[in-house]
Amino acid sequence: MVKKKFQLSSQLTKGLEETVAVAHTYSGSLRIEVISLGKIVLDEDNPRSLTIGLGDLPDCPAKNDPLYKQKMLDYENLLSMANSIKREGLLNPIIVYKAGDLYKLVAGERRTLASKIAGKEDIQAKVLEGKPSPLKLSMLQWYENIEREDLTLWERMVNLQQIISNYEINQGIQKISPKELKDLIGCSVQQATNYCCVLESEDKLKEAIKANKLRNLEKAALVARVVDPRIKEKALEGCINGATLSQLKVLISSTPKLNKPNTEEPERRGRQATRINLGATKSISTVKSLIDAILQVDKYKKLQNIVKDTDWQDFASIAKSFQTLIQEMEKEGVA
Amino acid sequence: MSKIIVNATHKGGEGKTTNSIMLAEYCSVVLKLKTLVIDMDPQANLSGRYLEMEYDQAYEGGKLPPIHPEYEGTEEDWDGRSSIADIFFGKGLYPYPTWISNLEILPANSAKLQEAEAVTKYEVLEKVHLQLKRFLSLEEVKNSYDVVILDTPPSKGPLTIAAIKAASHIVIPAQMEQFSIDGIFGMLQLWKQEAFGRAKDNPIYLVGILPNQIRNIRLHKDLLNSLKETKGISDYVMPMTVTKRAVYSEILALDADPKCIFDFDKNHIGRQEYGKVCKYITDKVFNHG
Numbered sequence: 209m210v211k212k213k214f215q216l217s218s219q220l221t222k223g224l225e226e227t228v229a230v231a232h233t234y235s236g237s238l239r240i241e242v243i244s245l246g247k248i249v250l251d252e253d254n255p256r257s258l259t260i261g262l263g264d265l266p267d268c269p270a271k272n273d274p275l276y277k278q279k280m281l282d283y284e285n286l287l288s289m290a291n292s293i294k295r296e297g298l299l300n301p302i303i304v305y306k307a308g309d310l311y312k313l314v315a316g317e318r319r320t321l322a323s324k325i326a327g328k329e330d331i332q333a334k335v336l337e338g339k340p341s342p343l344k345l346s347m348l349q350w351y352e353n354i355e356r357e358d359l360t361l362w363e364r365m366v367n368l369q370q371i372i373s374n375y376e377i378n379q380g381i382q383k384i385s386p387k388e389l390k391d392l393i394g395c396s397v398q399q400a401t402n403y404c405c406v407l408e409s410e411d412k413l414k415e416a417i418k419a420n421k422l423r424n425l426e427k428a429a430l431v432a433r434v435v436d437p438r439i440k441e442k443a444l445e446g447c448i449n450g451a452t453l454s455q456l457k458v459l460i461s462s463t464p465k466l467n468k469p470n471t472e473e474p475e476r477r478g479r480q481a482t483r484i485n486l487g488a489t490k491s492i493s494t495v496k497s498l499i500d501a502i503l504q505v506d507k508y509k510k511l512q513n514i515v516k517d518t519d520w521q522d523f524a525s526i527a528k529s530f531q532t533l534i535q536e537m538e539k540e541g542v543a
Numbered sequence: 544m545s546k547i548i549v550n551a552t553h554k555g556g557e558g559k560t561t562n563s564i565m566l567a568e569y570c571s572v573v574l575k576l577k578t579l580v581i582d583m584d585p586q587a588n589l590s591g592r593y594l595e596m597e598y599d600q601a602y603e604g605g606k607l608p609p610i611h612p613e614y615e616g617t618e619e620d621w622d623g624r625s626s627i628a629d630i631f632f633g634k635g636l637y638p639y640p641t642w643i644s645n646l647e648i649l650p651a652n653s654a655k656l657q658e659a660e661a662v663t664k665y666e667v668l669e670k671v672h673l674q675l676k677r678f679l680s681l682e683e684v685k686n687s688y689d690v691v692i693l694d695t696p697p698s699k700g701p702l703t704i705a706a707i708k709a710a711s712h713i714v715i716p717a718q719m720e721q722f723s724i725d726g727i728f729g730m731l732q733l734w735k736q737e738a739f740g741r742a743k744d745n746p747i748y749l750v751g752i753l754p755n756q757i758r759n760i761r762l763h764k765d766l767l768n769s770l771k772e773t774k775g776i777s778d779y780v781m782p783m784t785v786t787k788r789a790v791y792s793e794i795l796a797l798d799a800d801p802k803c804i805f806d807f808d809k810n811h812i813g814r815q816e817y818g819k820v821c822k823y824i825t826d827k828v829f830n831h832g
Contacts, residue, residue, distance in 0.1 A: 224776050
């Protein structure tokens with residue numbers, strides 16, 4: 209009798225193999241530490257939109273502060289996050305990098321401030337090994353912020369402008385293409401094209417975006433693409449007044465263009481025309497007058513018979529007679 | 544910086560405590576290193592080897608460390624007892640001397656460790672997880688010891704996680720039996736999770752899986768071979784095994800003589816066998832820079 213051989217189940221073996229392989233691949237890549245809030249400083253290279261700072265917290269901003277109003281608004285906006293941190297703790301760690309004894313903030317300004325309001329003394333942070341390159345920094349901020357619901361179009365544009373500038377410097381190129389932008393931030397080509405379009409638009413459109421009067425990228429891109437300044441202004445106005453995308457498209461296509469004196473030869477497109485299309489009409493009397501006029505001409509008088517049996521109530525009959533008349537006239541012309 | 548070795552597996556009876564004792568005594572007696580052994584297991588078995596533990600009236604089956612020999616009765620914030628559990632309750636620690644001159648111990652306090660182990664509230668849990676690491680990172684602790692050995696409870700709870708978070712090296716003792724190997728899988732998962740989050744200059748090394756309590760039976764041989772043939776794992780199965788021997792239990796008895804395996808004759812089979820294991824582990828630990 210053959211003795212029984214014992215071995216591990218294939219499932220356990222697979223589990224063991226995978227665990228070790230994953231541990232090797234990702235070692236050190238998800239390092240999260242708990243650091244003191246007092247050791248966090250904002251990165252001066254990292255533009256911020258909030259006026260409130262760690263120094264103003266955890267209490268409400270001082271009333272004699274010249275920026276009191278704005279700071280109070282920031283403070284109130286942070287309260288609900290502070291509340292959730294108090295109750296559930298911080299769900300996603302912030303990102304910092306070590307700078308001497310301190311940690312410079314890469315992403316998570318709101319979470320840091322809200323933790324301070326929540327009365328915390330420390331915070332969970334993913335600590336990067338060193339200062340990230342400007343491109344990496346702007347990319348990290350993009351990834352961190354893009355899912356934020358209250359992120360304005362303007363904030364996105366500012367962040368993107370940084371990414372693009374850093375990328376152009378890195379690659380030594382003049383201008384990023386929508387395809388490159390798509391690969392860089394992982395959006396669709398259409399979106400990348402829209403972003404490029406809006407970033408290159410003139411100040412009036414950007415001002416409206418900055419003032420948060422225009423929040424939709426597609427609409428902004430539609431306005432940015434309009435060449436005619438008068439239509440553009442109208443479209444922007446429509447946008448601000450809440451026009452939908454389709455309303456905006458109609459508005460742009462239906463506004464008559466400016467009557468600019470046309471000094472240039474119109475460009476000819478497509479194949480060379482080899483025949484004349486006489487067009488179509490619903491007006492029977494127009495066709496009848498035309499035929500009558502032709503038959504007045506001496507050399508065509510003999511073609512009277514062609515139209516003799518035409519049923520003048522029937523479009524098909526009239527068209528047939530007219531076509532035959534034209535054909536006979538052509539023959540007459542050649543002769 | 545001191546090396547911190549944790550013996551961990553969440554299955555009981557695999558030889559964590561025995562291996563902690565052997566390693567602590569090898570480091571202090573044979574290698575003459577300044578050694579601290581920490582008992583994180585509420586069962587307090589390891590503590591009982593070096594200290595005369597007292598039975599806690601307030602907690603069934605629980606044990607208390609004895610009054611510290613240096614306690615004078617005049618200290619304000621100290622009741623004279625010190626256990627590793629005190630780090631979770633914001634108290635200072637006073638390691639106890641042992642009958643081995645280079646070896647000190649921070650014993651368990653059953654009730655307090657149970658309390659820390661039972662923590663589930665997220666915020667407190669976070670503190671428990673990191674508290675041991677914070678303590679062992681203190682300059683005075685790092686300067687006092689060359690090596691720290693951590694013994695853990697048979698669970699994957701907060702105390703085991705705290706020990707793994709504090710460790711620089713992990714050893715997984717395991718019998719070559721089905722449930723034990725399932726236990727290895729669980730521990731590798733913890734190691735993996737911890738490795739993800741470590742800084743490049745502070746990694747956690749898996750020293751290896753120690754095939755323990757091996758008997759001359761087909762099951763043990765086959766499963767060991769099966770484990771060695773598993774891709775990726777083979778590098779982590781220690782090349783030597785620990786045989787199931789009476790001497791490893793006998794030295795733990797209160798009136799054993801000698802008490803330490805490394806005080807046996809140099810040719811003693813038990814001393815030789817465990818000596819090889821401890822040499823393998825400490826070579827790996829101290830050669831990792």
